[in-house]
Amino acid sequence: MDDLELIARLRRGDEQAFAGLVAAHHAAMIRVAQAFVPDRGVAEEVVQETWVGMLRGLDRFEGRSSLKTWLYAILINQARSIASRERRTVPFDHTDDARAEDPARFAPDGSWAQPPVPFTEEVEERLATAPMLAHLTAALDQLPPGQRIVVTLRDVEQLTSDEVCGMLEITPGNQRVLLHRGRAGLRRRIEALLEGGD
């Protein structure tokens, strides 16, 4: 179903269409909201307000962006305004020169001292299984907030770089730093899991 058809069904009051949209995005929206606000309860409030905001705006939606992009733009605005009420800000600016990979894994000449633990074909297949995906989402929830938000929007929800930079008001370079650190952090978590013999 494309966005315009989905919108038409929502406007007609089709409960199944709304339930499908909720099922597809609610959990990822909670993950993003939780990176902005202090606790799960407040994050749920942000997401609920986002759904209300979306429904109220349905008549004005013209399909210039995707429904998903629009939904996340509402979410980010809601989360930002509640975060500022609670005097919290998510640091998106990374002007430090920290590295995504642990410098201790490299020899003084810059070559690998502890190379990546190989992912065999079997491991790559296992990555798509429910237990490994559960490890991956648990690891995602432990990333620093900026990385968690960017990785969720880009790699889980598959929004484009332009969409994510626009809604978070960050530069493409900054977004790539957060994305890379997040992905590298997840890679290390899965690698550690493999080393642990799981």
Next chain:
Amino acid sequence: MPLLSADLACRDAVELATDYLEGALSWRQRRSYERHLRSCPNCSAHLEQIRAMIAALGKVEPETLPPAAQADLMDVFRRYRHEHEGRGDPEPPDG
């Protein structure tokens, strides 16, 4: 971003993986990174693992909502529908 020399060190190469996948490297940087990958199985494995991670994240299934949360949201939707219908409906809204 690390400075690139003719011989890119692994420590610097691994930092370029996302810029590479995003098409954000200059032509020179890309050439240097690709040359490094051809001679370095470890950095190739690193890039493949980042790719595998991205593919796996794209397969994260939406979690099932607890029934109470689902019910709350359906109430939100019914309220919206009620308000929405109320606008064009000759019947007076409840309350």
